[in-house]
Amino acid sequence: MFDLQTYHKAGSVEEAIALLAANPDSRLLAGGTDILIKLRHGKSGFAELIDIHGLAELRSIRKDAEENILIGSGTTFTDIIESKLLQRSIPMLCDAAQSVGGPQIRNMATIGGNICNGVTSADSAPGLFGLNALLQIHGPDGLREVPVAEFYLGPGKVDLRRGDVLVAFKITPENYAGSFGYYYKYAMRDAMDIATIGCAVSLKTAASKVSDYRIAFGVAGPTPIRCPKTEQAVLGRELSAELFDCIAEVVIGDVNPRTSWRAAKDFRLNIIQELAKRATHKALQRALHPAGQKEGETI
């Protein structure tokens, strides 16, 4: 039994913005897979809900005229897994979506909710960090675009202001075209678990060298993070066995995991090093053996 006080179903983003403005203590409800847990635990601040679940304008994956890929905030993880466009262009996001919860959760949970929830373990975050995703946010004062790395303000804190609705994630072509990525989730279980560490790598190769390299982690700090030192160290290097040793060594300087009863810092560091290597390896495999990359399809 939930202590629900009010519930409104929004018919459009516009109506959601108006409802948020009219109900100052209210919150958006997308898939509800984070909110309903909090409600069940009796946390305050979740009792007045504005439901945007299933709004068609928030639920699409498409490419626009400038070749930007736009993922609606209300897109579920199942939608992402099944998207031909993403399978071909950014399979790393499908890896991440596939790693979330179980089938029932993936049918309900949205990528927008995942990011707006603000936790460091969000499985879609490392990939979006590597892609320099831009968050399109509609608020009472119109539309703004916020880079995902700037959206996270602290643990559980994101740059959403009163009346804001996250509408879509925009990924520009220079951030995905010709790039190959992989998301590696390490958890205690192979389903229904939060990441102990999540690692997303995307890279480009040219003439046996790494010509673009991005690596991002979840749970390696209080928010998801990119690893600038590692990225710099790897850029331009030959593809070789030493490359992996270098990644494992340098990455330690980029991360800041903590000891909690869930896992010790030393253990997390060990996993971070290993995941950095394995995710890079997997991304390289995709780069060297691209499987049927076709452009221009939408779901």
Added chain:
Amino acid sequence: MAQHNDANKVIGKSVIRTDAVAKVTGRAEYTEDMHRPGMLVAKYFRSTISHGRVTDIDTTAAVQHPGVEAVFTYKDVPQNVFATAGHPFSLDPHHKDIEDRLLLTGNIRCLGDEIAVVVAQDELTARQALQKIKVVCEPYPPLIRPEEIMAEGARQIHQGSPNIIGEHRYRCGEVEQGFAEADHIVEGDFTTAMVQHVHLENHIAHAYMDDMDRIVIVSSTQIPHIVRRIVSEALSFPLSKIRVIKPFIGGGFGNKQDVVVEPMVAFLTLQMSGRPVQINLSREECMLCTRNRHPFFLKVKTGVMQDGTMVARDMDVISLTGAYASHGHAIAAAGGAKQSALYPRTPARFHARTLYANIPTAGAMRAYGSPQILYALECATEDAARKIGMDSVAFRLKNIARQGDINPLSKEKIASCGLAECLEKGREFIDWDRKKREYAHHKTGPVRKGLGVACLAYASGTYPVCVEIAGARIVLNQDGMVHVMVGATEIGQGSDTVVAQMVAETLGIAYDHVRVVQAQDTDVTPFDTGAYASRQAYVVSNAVFRAASELKAKICRHAALMCGSDAADLDIVGGVVIDSKKSARVMALKDLAIDSYYHKERGGQLSAEVSYKTTSNAPVFGCTFVDIDVDIPLCKIKINRIINVHDSGVILNPVQAAGQVHGGTFMGIGAALFEEVLIDRETGYVYNNNLLDYKFPTFMDIPSLHHDFVETFEPTSGYGNKALGEPPVITPPPAIRNALLDATGVHINSLPLSPHVLFTHFTKNGLLKSRGEQHV
């Protein structure tokens, strides 16, 4: 054992479960489905510290909260202490369970201890009212570790009784001589984790009064008749005025072989003038405040000869029962007995102590102490085999129980034993010999391979420690079908189905002509102590066989009356009475049945009822073989292949038996690799009483499971069957630990073998570089 007519063969067939359709169509009614109009909801107010005393409690605001009907505190409940373990009553006062519970308490002994209870119109209201109860506590230092609990001057967790609640020793054979003569002595310290049953349906019960002096309790329980007695004891209320109904059950695994919420709902309905009151524990409450598996601390010493004979074994065990005794020392005692059943020719001595602790209460859980003991023993056996460089399977084959051995502890002769054949089958399935050679080349590098094996012995009930009583009543209906009532408690394990098979086989009728009444009701169900100790099919078989035989004789006598032949010549085959001398059809059972009911002079309602006490306890055996990969950098074990092979006598229903084995293997893998209730060693705080942080495995984490049986015939049971419910859970953990040792050479003597634990050991043993080194 009478001869069964082959045409009636139902035993050994995978008939469809009696409850399959009801369950898959959602028609099966569980306790929560049996809503009563006006039912009130009760919620416990629980302690937030693990040890201390309530010095002040104020419930005024909670009582005034709209929708609250009543609030009761520890000051309002009857002051007669009672025991909760689902054991049969013991006529021997020295063998009674420890009476240490009140319905509510001001003396806090674990996190979540029950201080007060709110009764409200609905759950949300009750939860809101809980927030308004104010309590002041005087905290005491929590006693979590054995050293602290046993230290001189340690506070008694239950004032007036020692913190050591049970202790015993046994000795079989010349142990000292064995150690003196042994070529090698191998020693090890082992620990096992507190784990939880995680049955799908949480504890739930409601109670109401159907007139002004009788209490009806509907509960998800494994032990309806015992619930009736214990509620009577807890409330000093006449047993005959308590009626316990058990509907469909969503699993128990021993956690419902304990009386948990029933006395409280009975108390509350009495207080509320008979209005229905329900307690429906949340998952979090269920994991913190019902029962768990006792964590053990074990020392095992083994004397072994160079030829592979184990000549002496010494075991010292400490078991933590937590805040309340519940099943208490019975767990260590039952577990300890398995050494002499598994290795009867090895002289052995055993010492065990059970302690209170300020941690969640432990109780019965699938295999009752044996997973802990056999984990240590089968790791120790492995270490002994390796010490002399002998193959792990060959070493076991040399030492294990064989048919005809005398169990030196029980002094009973082992009448059936297929363990050696189990080991042979498992070895072949896993391709042991070839893989041993192949995997010798995979002991370095990031991913290493290993094989492991472990054996078990178990029992088919609790005799002679407890009474083993079962009851069956069979009634011939007017249409020639039968209704069966048994005290055997169906909790999902499939006991109703095998009972129907037994009746059909002995009576000579079709399986689907037997209806086993599924819901139990202590007003009408014959007496049986319930589903536990893997006893149900074994013990009930003796009652069912006798009742069905008796009914069959009555039917034949009635047929003789009807047609003038000699009853001794008559038999029932396929629902038809036949004259076996003349090989002739006499009449259909349905024609006989209608005559017995409605003939104006002869017959009557033909029925038979038997209450039977089994005075034997057949040992069962089994083993696990496992083939694993160990990913050293990721600290993960991957199971490539696993098989459990069991000797459980005659397999009554192969599909159901497979279900028991697979479920047990699954649970065993959970305990081996994933599960642990995490308790703060200083505060007694429990971190993970929820299914996110308690890493119960999902189907994604479990490989395909394999099983096989070695079918022996057990002469002491009605149909040659022995126990199977619990044993499959026992051997996966030691087999996996032994495979890990095989793959890496690293001895880990604790459970679970989680990535955190592997990381620590791999770092310590130099398989992973420690951080310090990496920075230089």
